Amino acid sequence: MTTQPPQPDEIRALIETEVHREGPLLPILHAIQSAHGHIPDMALPIIAETLGLTRAEVHGVVSFYHDFRSTPAARHVVKICRAEACQSVGANALTDAVLSHFGLDAHGSTPDGRLTIEPVYCLGLCACGPAAMIDGKVIGRASAESLSSRLEALA
Amino acid sequence: MKIYVPLDSAAKALGADDVAEAIRSEAEARGLQIDLIRTGTRGMIWLEPLVEVDRGDGRMAYGPVMPDDVAAxxxxxxxxxxxxxxxxxxxxxxxxxxxxxxxxxxxxxxDYEAHGGLTGLRRALTMDAAEIVEETKTSGLRGRGGAGFPTGIKWDTVRQAQADRKYIVCNADEGDSGTFADRMIMEGDPLSLIEGMVIAGLGTGATKGFVYIRSEYPDAITIMDRAIRLAREGGVLGHDILGSGRTFDMEVRVGAGAYVCGEETSLLNSLEGKRGVVRAKPPLPALEGAFGKPTVVNNVLSLATIPVIFEKGAQHYADFGLGRSRGTMPIQIAGNVKHGGLYETAFGLPLGQLVNDIAGGTASGRPVKAVQVGGPLGAYFAPHQFDTPFGYEDFDAAGGLIGHAGITVFDDSADMLGMARFAMEFCAVESCGKCTPCRIGAVRGVETIDRIRAGDPSAVPLLTDLCETMKDGSLCALGGFTPYPVMSALRLFPEEFGTAKEAAE
Known part of the structure; x- marks a missing residue:
């Protein structure tokens, strides 16, 4: 993932890799977000033009889905499950403790740009909760202490 | 020596990768020749990471294994x-x-073929489309995603539809808390899903398939992708399926964090690159589905069960079960339980036996207070209902649903008013916004439950009324079924909603 603001040509190149698919918009958005960490505003008119959509239609899709960000997340993204199965084994207390450890609200990022903590509704780890995911890596039977210290160790 | 270590997400979440690494380096240090094989999970999550070692006399299990245990x-x-x-x-x-x-x-x-894989597909290739659909009907298989619609009947509608192009869409947007069977099969036996989709294609005349997987399952996405490539290279997918001259190909599509996309019409919109808004039915997706073409939308488990039905025969499958719930159900035991995991069994087992005997009660050791069956839109059950047999009709009659067969167990510390509020809050966050009862009702539901929490007894009938409206007036199961957990919590635990005292007065 690059941190430089993307150039229009980079966006066009990413669109090019997915545009042959049937219903290419979500794959295009995923490709852009995975390369740049978010969907920059400047990408919307380019996508719209390529797909023959209006900019509003593209914006409508981007804003509908929880995954797509309009600004980059911090360097590390932590998702803590707060669905029922994890709640039954103490996910709410865990979430509160980890958020307060870092002085954050849900969806918040630390000022040093290191950590974004988000709620997630189910990671499919319902028999080994509370569950979390750090940068796509799954964690089961998390405790507030183990998770916080793991997060402290991230650069 | 063959050593098996799971690569399933749940096993990885509990340290399976570290264990595999420890085995590799310990074997190397000893100069020991080993064959390390990464498998799916056997489904006993409390024993994960579960390692199996075959020294030539069968696979011996060890678990849960930590890296320190590897030497022994x-x-x-x-x-x-x-x-x-x-x-x-x-x-x-x-x-x-x-x-x-x-x-x-x-x-x-x-490995897949050595364990019965592709036998079903080879048999299906000798049948015509009508025979394939008939076999599916005979098996009694019903949609495992939750609605329980007979799979063969859905296929028949698509088969008979006239179109230049038809699709098989696998709904792998397994967003329900307490369920993980789709993930497990995609990570542990992805080729069975692929084989099932190919057979569905042969039975309906569809030549293209999509597996729509939620983005919260990165490991399943990677494995499915690789399995599809493998199947293509092996001639299971493509323009000449197993040398038959028949065509079917498929690809993975990744969701983007919208729970409502597990609803089939919303999934189809998402697949087409639109907002994941629910479509009104009719038209049925079977007639106008993906890109306006006739489309089978089936859950992962429904499609992954097709190969064994064709391998062993529809009647073999139908011989398991109870009443109109035929075959087996992969039940997912989750939440506060001693023995959580996947338990596949014929329909008909009483709920209490699952919770108390098979799951071994709560992990916390405290009494069971409630069990939510069927995910966030499923009703809560209390211990006095534990004789309810696990089947579509039986759960319906008891005021609930089996859904995708996840059961989430709560001990006596659960705050049921809080869980009811959570159900409404979840619906408000995830509503697609198309219909008013869901979009507005869920927000009002949270507010109304907050009034009850604050001690306003007049809010209880209001909540009941609101739930009626959501149930009857919503377009899809999100708004329509959110009342299940809310009303069951209210019905079973009235004292937590401050109404027991009122009734006693």
Whole structure:
């Protein structure tokens, strides 16, 4: 993932890799977000033009889905499950403790740009909760202490 | 020596990758020749990471294994309960859909075939489309995603539809808390899903398939992608399926964090690159589905069960079960339980037996207070309802649903008013916004429950009324079924809603 603001040509190149698919918009958005960490505003008119959509239609899709960000997340993204199965084994207390450890609200990022903590509704780890995911890596039977210290160790 | 270590997400979440690494380096240090095979999970999550070692006399199980235990396992001095098949939780199951999961290397076509894979497809290739659909109908298989619609009937509608192009869409947007069977099969036996989709294509005349997987399942996405490539290279997909001259190909599509996309019409919109808004039915997706063409939308488990039905025969499958709930159900035991995991069994087992005997009660050791069956849109059940047999009609009659067969157990510390509020809050966050009862009703539901929490008894009838409106007026199951957890919590635990006192007065 690059941190430089993307150039229009980079966006066009990413669109090019997915545009042959049937219903290419979500794959295009995923490709852009995975390369740049978010969907920059400047990408919307380019996508719209390529797909023959209006900019509003593209914006409508981007804003509908929880995954797509309009600004980059911090360097590390932590998702803590707060669905029922994890709640039954103490996910709410865990979430509160980890958020307060870092002085954050849900969806918040630390000022040093290191950590974004988000709620997630189910990671499919319902028999080994509370569950979390750090940068796509799954964690089961998390405790507030183990998770916080793991997060402290991230650069 | 063959050593099997799961690569399933749940096993990885509990340290399976570290264990595999420890085994590799310990074996190397000893100059020991080992064959390390990564498999799916056997489904006993409390024993994960569960390692199996075959020294030529069968696979011996060890679990849960930590990296420190590896030396003793290689020495042969570690304790083992014996083969997995002897562990009571496993021994009492009937594994049809999950027969290969945890046994084979999920990314080996040879391993897959050696365990019965592709037998069903080869048989299907000798049948015409009508015969394939008839076989599916005979099996009694009903949609495992939750609605329980007969799979064969859905296929028949698509088969008879006239169009230049038809699709098979696999709904792998498994967003329900307490469910993970779709993930397990995609990570542990992805080729069975692919084989099932190819058979569905042959039965309906569809030549293109999509597996729509939620983005919260990165490991399943990677494995499915690799399995599809493997199947293509092995001639299972493409323009000449197993040399038959028939065509079917498929690809993975990744969701983007919208729960409502598990609803089939919303999924289709998302697949087409639109907002994941629910469509009104009719038209049925079977007639106008993906890109306006006739489309089968089936859950992962429905499609992954097709190969075994064609391998062993529809009647073999239909011989399991109870009433109109035929075959087996992969039940997912989750939440506060001692023995959580996947338990595949014929329909008909009483809920209490699942919770108390098979799951062994709560992990916390406290009494069971409530069990939510069927995910966030499923009703809560209390211990006095534990004699309810696990089947579509029986759960319906008891005021609930089996959904995708996840059961989430709560101990007596659960705050049921809080859980009811959570159901409304979840619906408000995830509503697609198309219909008013869901979009506005869920927000008002949260507010109304807050009034009840604050001690306003007049809010209780309001909540009941609101739930009626959501149930009757919503377009899809999100708004329509959110009342299940809310009303069941209110009905079973009135004292937590401050109404028991009122009734006593």
């Amino acid at each position: 396992i290689l020495d042969g001095t570690a304790e083992t309960p014996g083969p997995v098949e002897d562990i009571p939780f496993f021994a009492s199951q009937t594994r049809l859909t999950f027969a290969r999961c945890g046994v084979i290397d999920p990314l080996s076509l040879a």
